[in-house]
Amino acid sequence: MLDLEVVPERSLGNEQWEFTLGMPLAQAVAILQKHCRIIKNVQVLYSEQSPLSHDLILNLTQDGIKLMFDAFNQRLKVIEVYDLTKVKLKYCGVHFNSQAIAPTIEQIDQSFGATHPGVYNSAEQLFHLNFRGLSFSFQLDSWTEAPKYEPNFAHGLASLQIPHGATVKRMYIYSGNSLQDTKAPMMPLSCFLGNVYAESVDVLRDGTGPAGLRLRLLAAGCGPGLLADAKMRVFERSVYFGDSCQDVLSMLGSPHKVFYKSEDKMKIHSPSPHKQVPSKCNDYFFNYFTLGVDILFDANTHKVKKFVLHTNYPGHYNFNIYHRCEFKIPLAIKKENADGQTETCTTYSKWDNIQELLGHPVEKPVVLHRSSSPNNTNPFGSTFCFGLQRMIFEVMQNNHIASVTLYGPPRPGSHLRTAELP
Secondary structure, three states: OEEEEEEOOOEEEOOOOEEEOOOEHHHHHHHHHHOOOOOOOEEEEOOOOOOOOOOEEEEEOOOOEEEEEOOOOOEEEEEEEOOHHHEEEEEOOEEEEOOOOOOEHHHHHHHHOOOOOOEEEOOOOEEEEEEOOEEEEEEOOOOOOOOEEEOOOOOOOOEEEOOOOOEEEEEEEOOOOOOOOOOOOOOOHHHOOOOOEEEEEEEEEOOOOEEEEEEEEEEEEEOOOOOOOEEEEEEEEEEEOOOEHHHHHHHHOOOOEEEEOOOOOOHHHOOOHHHOOOOOOOOEEEEEOOOOEEEEEOOOOOEEEEEEEEOOOOOOOOOOOOOOOOEEEEEEOOOOOOOOOEEEEEOOOEHHHHHHHHOOOOOOOEEEOOOOOOOOOOOOOOEEEEEEOOEEEEEOOOOEEEEEEEEOOOOOOOOOOOOOOO
8 A cells, every 4th residue: 555645736655756746747657667566557548539628647546546637738737536545645744544544524634734614516515625735525425414504605605514523535636726727837847857848849931841940948957056946947949951960969959869760661652762772871860758859860961851749649659758749830821812821730730620721632641550560559540641831740530630740841853752751
C-alpha cells in the first residue's frame, strides 16, 4: 500500500517520486514506468472521437488514484483519490488516513484545521468540504441521521452540519479555490529537469510555402550565486530551411536523440524514383521531444531540409513520445475573391475545416500504417497523409491532425518529393 504525503494546491507523492500539478503527461508516465513493480494496473482513459472534449486520465486502479490532465496543454490539472481504503495519506508528516486511522470529519478537522462551511451537491448526494487547493467529499447515503440544511447560507448554497463519524469518500488536489473552475497551472520549475520546452511554435512563410520556425521557448534559469531562486526564462529562437547543423545547435541546443534514416519508404511516390541515385550517406533527424519537433538534415550538405511538428494526440502510434507542439501555420487561401488571404491552422484544427477553407487536395491521400516491425500490428489503425502547399498533414481517423511535415523550397535542378515522410 502506497504511503503518500498530501500537499494542498501542489502535489501527492513520497520521498521517491511526486505527482505535481502542472506536470507534463510524459513525466507522470515516466514515474509510473520507473516504479512499475509498485504501481501496477494503470489505465489510460481518453475520448477516441473527441480527445479535446474530455480530460486525459491516468487511472491507478490498484491504488485508487486518478491523475487528470488538461485535454489541451496535457499538464496535470487534478489529482483525485477515489478509494481511500487502498492508500495511506498524511499531511505535514502526520497520517489522517490509514488502516488504523479512519478519515472521519473529526480527523480531517484535526489534521487540516477550520475552513468555510461545506457545500451540498444534491445531484451527487455528496457534501464537499473545501480548503484552498484541497477538497473532501462525504457520501450522504452512509449517514444514519438526516443532514441539517441551512439553505439561506452562502448566497443560496446549502451548507450542512456533518454528523459525527462521517468518512471521506473522495479527495481532490487542485489549483485555486474552486474544483469546478480549476485549470492546470504553469509547469513548476521542478519539472523542467534541465530541458527546454516550447510555449508556441509559429511557422514562418514566404511566397511559396513554409520558410522556417519561430519558437517561443521556456527554460528554468537561475541567477548568480548558489542560493539564488530559480526563475522561468522565456526567449525566442528561429530556425530556417538551409540552416546548418551548427546553426540549429546554437539556436535550440543539443537534441534528445539523433536518428539516422535507414531507408526511404515513400520514395516510390516521388516524381522519378528510378532516376534518383542512391545516396551513400543517410539523412538524419534531430529529435527534440520536449519541443514536439523533429528536424531533418541532408546527409551531404548537413542543412535543414524538413521540419516535423507533432500534436501528441492519444490514439496515435507515437503518443507520449513527443510533447505537444503548439503550432500556428498560415495557409494561403485559393478560393475565389480570396487572393492573398491566409487562414491559420493550429494544433487543434480539424482536417475537414482546413479543406473547407482551402479546397480539397489535388491528389488522394497516402495511407500510412506504422508498426515497430513487419509482424506487429498497430492497434490505433492507419492515418492519412495529404500534401498541401509544401506541407504534408498526417490526419487521424477522428479527423484531428497527428503531425505536419514542412518542406523547404526545391533546390535548382532537383524534384521536390511531395510525398516524403519520416
